[in-house]
Amino acid sequence: MVKLFFLLLFFPVVLLAQTDWQKWEKKDVSYQRIAPFLERDYSLSGEDVFGSVTKLFINTYWVLFSNLDGDNCPFNPTCSSFLHQAAKRTNPVKAVLMFTDRFTRDMNPFNRGSNYPVHIAGKFYDPVELYLLEENSVHYLSPSHMVQ
Amino acid sequence: MKIISILFFCYSLSFAQSQLFNSPQEVKKFADYLYCEFDYLRAAEEYQKFLRTDKNDTVIFKSVLSYYMMDRFSDVLNFSVSSSRNFVFYDDTQFLKLISLFRLNMFNEFDTTAALIKMIGSKLETNSEKLIRFTFLMRDSISSKGFIVSPFDETEKTTIEKFYDRKQNPHYKSPLLAAVFSSIIPGSGKVYADKLGDGIFAFLTTGVFTFLAYDNFKADHKFRGWLFGGLAGLFYAGNIYGSAAAAQIFNAGVQFNFQNDIQIYLTKKKHYLPEYDFCN
Numbered sequence: 001m002v003k004l005f006f007l008l009l010f011f012p013v014v015l016l017a018q019t020d021w022q023k024w025e026k027k028d029v030s031y032q033r034i035a036p037f038l039e040r041d042y043s044l045s046g047e048d049v050f051g052s053v054t055k056l057f058i059n060t061y062w063v064l065f066s067n068l069d070g071d072n073c074p075f076n077p078t079c080s081s082f083l084h085q086a087a088k089r090t091n092p093v094k095a096v097l098m099f100t101d102r103f104t105r106d107m108n109p110f111n112r113g114s115n116y117p118v119h120i121a122g123k124f125y126d127p128v129e130l131y132l133l134e135e136n137s138v139h140y141l142s143p144s145h146m147v148q
Numbered sequence: 149m150k151i152i153s154i155l156f157f158c159y160s161l162s163f164a165q166s167q168l169f170n171s172p173q174e175v176k177k178f179a180d181y182l183y184c185e186f187d188y189l190r191a192a193e194e195y196q197k198f199l200r201t202d203k204n205d206t207v208i209f210k211s212v213l214s215y216y217m218m219d220r221f222s223d224v225l226n227f228s229v230s231s232s233r234n235f236v237f238y239d240d241t242q243f244l245k246l247i248s249l250f251r252l253n254m255f256n257e258f259d260t261t262a263a264l265i266k267m268i269g270s271k272l273e274t275n276s277e278k279l280i281r282f283t284f285l286m287r288d289s290i291s292s293k294g295f296i297v298s299p300f301d302e303t304e305k306t307t308i309e310k311f312y313d314r315k316q317n318p319h320y321k322s323p324l325l326a327a328v329f330s331s332i333i334p335g336s337g338k339v340y341a342d343k344l345g346d347g348i349f350a351f352l353t354t355g356v357f358t359f360l361a362y363d364n365f366k367a368d369h370k371f372r373g374w375l376f377g378g379l380a381g382l383f384y385a386g387n388i389y390g391s392a393a394a395a396q397i398f399n400a401g402v403q404f405n406f407q408n409d410i411q412i413y414l415t416k417k418k419h420y421l422p423e424y425d426f427c428n
Contacts, residue, residue, distance in 0.1 A: 001149050100386025101393065108349040115343065131393040133323070140400035142408070 037071045037078070047088075054087040054095070075116075076123035076147075079106055085128045098131050117145040172202045179210075184427035188214040192223075199230070209237035210426060212244050221248035239270040240422070246276055247419045255283055274299055275420035281308070282414060285315050286407055311410060318402050326395035330388045337391025341398045350387040354380055 042059050044052050058080045066080065073079055082102050086095035105126075116124035125147040129137050141147065179194030195211035198204070208231050215223040225248055231241040242265055249258040265276045277299040284291050297308045321341050330337030334354040338347035357380035365373035414420075 094389075096382065097386045097389040098393075100382050101390030104350045104353050104383060104387060104390065105346050107353065108345045110345040130397055131390070133389075133393055133396065138396055138400040140397065140404040142404065 038067060050092045050095075051084075051087050054084060058084050073106070074112065074124055075102075075106065075126045076119040076121055077127065079103060082126070082128060086131075089128055090132065094132075098128070101131065102126070114143055117141040117143050117147050119147045172198050176204075176207060179207075180426070183210060183214060186217075188217045192218075196227075203230075205231070205235035205237050206426075208235070209241050209244075212241055213424065216244050216248065216421075219251075221251050224248040225252075233268070239265070239268075239272050240424075242270065243272045243276060243421065246279060247421060250279055250283065250419070253286075255287060258283060272422070275422075278420050282410060285311055285410060307413065311406075311413075314406055318399075318406065320399045320402060321395040323392040323395040323399075326391040327388050330391040334384055334387050337388065338394055341391060341394035343394050346390075346394070350383070350390070354383045354387060357383060 040062055042062070044055050047055055061080055066078075075082070077085060079099070079102055083095065083099040086098040089095075090098070112124050116126055119125040125141065129139065175194055175198045179191050179198060182188075182191035182194060192211050192214035195207050195214065198207055199211065208227070212224050212228050212231075215221075215227065224244055228241045228245040228248075231238050235241070242261060246258065246261045246265065249255075249261060262276055262280050265273060270276065281296050281299060284296060293309065293312050296312050297305050300308050326337035326341050328337070329340050330350070333351070335347035335349070335351035338344075338350055357376050361373050361375075361377035361380055364370075364376060
């Protein structure tokens with residue numbers, strides 16, 4: 001009886017005991033900065049003529065300048081992505097006008113915090129939808145809002 | 149050994165948790181305790197547990213009130229259905245439902261519930277009338293100032309009148325005017341749309357490219373002249389477009405701030421919900 005009791009006690013202890021198969025040891029820390037902006041879509045599929053030309057121009061800019069220069073655009077989406085999205089959503093003339101306006105705003109380093117809500121990635125959120133000049137396209141977000 | 153086993157068995161039976169702990173009355177008692185400790189999530193769950201076996205008007209109301217306290221307005225709507233007309237807290241439950249519909253901007257359903265509250269002659273009819281007036285301020289409907297301020301007492305009337313005036317005369321900026329301003333002086337449309345910094349930088353960008361174009365044409369550098377001239381034109385046109393967009397965004401901001409101020413005011417007033425003291 002006592003033997004049986006200890007035997008019964010032994011099995012749950014073995015089964016439920018905390019396992020520690022992973023060796024505790026020093027690990028090498030990587031100080032490399034994560035660069036999500038490098039995960040870019042370079043494909044030209046699903047683009048019309050203007051979209052393809054714009055995308056080619058943007059791809060060239062990304063490869064030759066932006067990827068080497070780093071994640072420097074203060075906005076989300078970045079100015080190049082803004083142009084690409086504007087080209088997809090509107091006509092060529094409007095897209096170029098929207099881009100030049102964005103580019104001018106990009107040059108102004110003052111009071112950005114009081115003009116734009118902040119994206120969770122730490123960038124100023126400035127989507128294309130706000131600048132389409134269409135009815136009900138403006139979904140206003142307060143600058144104090146954190147965009148997920 | 150046998151004796152030990154029998155003794156162990158008897159002790160287990162004696163100390164085992166009694167089923168009474170899960171009786172509806174004990175569940176309600178525990179839920180009330182959680183409610184008074186402001187643990188509304190667990191209180192609501194316990195009240196729901198109670199309501200699975202028993203029906204009690206106060207418990208239905210307290211469960212709905214717990215969800216309301218957590219701003220879970222969809223749950224308020226779901227659980228307020230179980231309240232029936234002969235309950236003491238029926239009027240209060242309907243009023244909670246009304247507030248939730250208001251907070252969820254479900255104005256069609258709000259109108260139906262408000263009409264029901266009026267029809268049954270609820271004790272909270274005045275409070276619901278106040279909320280109705282706020283929906284008029286938030287919707288695109290035109291009503292007279294007298295009608296809007298009528299259910300409010302003297303202490304609130306001035307504030308409501310100010311809201312009404314803001315609704316009737318919003319300080320909107322004309323996108324067309326912003327574009328015209330920018331076409332006359334680059335950047336002035338942005339300044340008009342309350343974007344002073346953007347306006348100054350638009351003026352500088354257009355100005356610098358125009359000067360470069362002029363200077364290069366003067367020096368007989370035709371290619372550079374056309375290049376900078378083209379860029380100046382592009383930034384000039386982009387600024388006119390951007391000024392109109394900035395005015396549109398400004399107007400959306402005015403509307404947002406107006407609705408936000410109403411929500412802040414109503415939150416301060418607790419949406420005219422009476423005080424309930426279930427803990428003393």
